Amino acid sequence: xxxxxxxxxxxxxxxGIDITVQRGEVFGLLGPNGAGKTTxxxxxxxxxxxxxxxxxxxxxxxxxxxIALRRRIGIVLQSGGIYSHITPREALAxxxxxxxxxxxxxxxxxxxxxxxxxxxxSRRLSGGQLRRLDFALALIGDPELxxxxxxxxxxxxxxxxxxxxxxxSLRDLGKTILLTTHYLEEAQALAxxxxxxxxGRVLAxxxxxxxGVGAAHYRVAYRDSDGELIxxxxxxxxxxxxxLTAEALASGQRLDELSVGRPTLEDVYMELTAASSRExxxxxxxxxxxxxxxxxxxxxxxx
Amino acid sequence: xxxxxxxxxxxxxxxxxVPDAVALTWRQYRLExxxxxxxxxxxxxxxxxxxxFLAGAGAALSANQHQLDRLVPMIAGMSVMSTTFTALAYNVxxxxxxxxxxxxxxxxxxxxxxxxxxxxxxxxxxxLQILIIVLAGRAFFGIGWPVHWLALIVFVLVGVVSLAAxxxxxxxxxxxxxxxxxxxxxxxxxxxxxxxxxxxxxxAPGFVRTIAEALPLKPxxxxxxxxxxxxxxxxxxxxxxxxxxxxxxxxxYLAVRGFSWEAxxx
Numbered sequence: 001x002x003x004x005x006x007x008x009x010x011x012x013x014x015x016g017i018d019i020t021v022q023r024g025e026v027f028g029l030l031g032p033n034g035a036g037k038t039t040x041x042x043x044x045x046x047x048x049x050x051x052x053x054x055x056x057x058x059x060x061x062x063x064x065x066x067i068a069l070r071r072r073i074g075i076v077l078q079s080g081g082i083y084s085h086i087t088p089r090e091a092l093a094x095x096x097x098x099x100x101x102x103x104x105x106x107x108x109x110x111x112x113x114x115x116x117x118x119x120x121x122s123r124r125l126s127g128g129q130l131r132r133l134d135f136a137l138a139l140i141g142d143p144e145l146x147x148x149x150x151x152x153x154x155x156x157x158x159x160x161x162x163x164x165x166x167x168x169s170l171r172d173l174g175k176t177i178l179l180t181t182h183y184l185e186e187a188q189a190l191a192x193x194x195x196x197x198x199x200g201r202v203l204a205x206x207x208x209x210x211x212g213v214g215a216a217h218y219r220v221a222y223r224d225s226d227g228e229l230i231x232x233x234x235x236x237x238x239x240x241x242x243x244l245t246a247e248a249l250a251s252g253q254r255l256d257e258l259s260v261g262r263p264t265l266e267d268v269y270m271e272l273t274a275a276s277s278r279e280x281x282x283x284x285x286x287x288x289x290x291x292x293x294x295x296x297x298x299x300x301x302x303x
Numbered sequence: 304x305x306x307x308x309x310x311x312x313x314x315x316x317x318x319x320x321v322p323d324a325v326a327l328t329w330r331q332y333r334l335e336x337x338x339x340x341x342x343x344x345x346x347x348x349x350x351x352x353x354x355x356f357l358a359g360a361g362a363a364l365s366a367n368q369h370q371l372d373r374l375v376p377m378i379a380g381m382s383v384m385s386t387t388f389t390a391l392a393y394n395v396x397x398x399x400x401x402x403x404x405x406x407x408x409x410x411x412x413x414x415x416x417x418x419x420x421x422x423x424x425x426x427x428x429x430x431l432q433i434l435i436i437v438l439a440g441r442a443f444f445g446i447g448w449p450v451h452w453l454a455l456i457v458f459v460l461v462g463v464v465s466l467a468a469x470x471x472x473x474x475x476x477x478x479x480x481x482x483x484x485x486x487x488x489x490x491x492x493x494x495x496x497x498x499x500x501x502x503x504x505x506x507a508p509g510f511v512r513t514i515a516e517a518l519p520l521k522p523x524x525x526x527x528x529x530x531x532x533x534x535x536x537x538x539x540x541x542x543x544x545x546x547x548x549x550x551x552x553x554x555x556y557l558a559v560r561g562f563s564w565e566a567x568x569x
Contacts, residue, residue, distance in 0.1 A: 046409075067413060070409065070410060070411040071411045075409040077402065077405060079402050080402040080403070080406035080409075081398070081400075081406065082403060082406070083398075083403060084342070085342055086334075086338065090334075090337075094330065095410065097326075097327065098411045098412045099411060137406070141410075
């Protein structure tokens, strides 16, 4: 998509987004609520007309809403309902009939973890089970491109991990996936590349790893001799570690619970959103050292 | 939990390259039928309510054949309205607010197949309802078989299409599912009341009669009465048919124009 724009009356929800998603890639749109993620995805899905810019989905303009295109995509909406009195097996069999080359209903039920609930009416399913049914219905047509709009919002950690596994197994099949999320760790866990979106614009784009290294700081944490947890931020962890360990060895101290934390997307995100909101305040005195209080208590577990 | 790659496209099980819209309409119809029977409250509104009406009023009027002759077409007309206008307004609002319509719109199911299935479902419900009323009229209320089958079928069909379209169109103004009953009854009950009153009474004031004649239900009851009881053919009620058809045209226009596949986000 190039310079994608969407205006609702006076409000411009999407203000010029340029993104190219490669085939076979898991691409994450990451941003807070109201950033324009869902609007963007719904333009790609053909639900909404754009106000400006160019969009191509699998070589077609989604605004044309061709049946040929819809056969090749699978959609997990942020909140999509289903008939109250249908069972997952019936829903999947019905949905399968829409597509020229559907997957096997049993296989998709298994993939979504719904075998035991296959013949239970949807009104008796839990929220998590309904979400799995959303996944299953999006996969039944064996799509090339899958849209996941906040696929795990409201999940408990276990359900989230299961959903992540499903997404990974889809990627392993060579599916292209565009997902939106406001969970940083989700983008980090799943996406090959991430675009961080706020106020309808892309703040940063790239692999989560690179975004992390480029924009935020490593955190080195340890307990000092008084048992107090010290956390320091640096762009050069090697030097800092060398200094710390040299000092400690020289004075015969131990650096208990020493850890080095790679910057998480959360750090990047905080920094980028802080930076973009600072742009508006012309007279603000902008110090270079940004995050301090908010991040100092966090456990830095990754080494 | 893993997904196996499907075999290359050429080796897949042969299916028609384009599952055609007719087959999909049929499938959607069958799904709608199954969902209908599984939903007790819909079954109640569509079937039981008019039949209870018929039984109650029929018992009260059982001594008066003339009044029974008028009652049966009235109930038949009301049934057409409740199985189409009421049922579809409910259904569309429910599916829209729950996000089912939005989900369906994201699939390759052609819109025409979806609405074809939904419409066929409404036609089936109405046909069943009319059949039950005809049978009940013959068994309990001393009314013979409909005199003009053709006129009956034409009036029922035109009535179904018109009132179904009006039901879908009316769904557009209902903001959320919780208020559906209030909105639907605010239209359904007055229309039934004025139509019944004018149909049954020769002393109705002129302006009330004019209003009732301009609404679709009274002409429908006239047509059904002629076909089921009085024995006048189709030709004698062409003006009534025209009124219903005009409402249908308006209903179809509004139903298509304002149709919304998703709940408004406000």
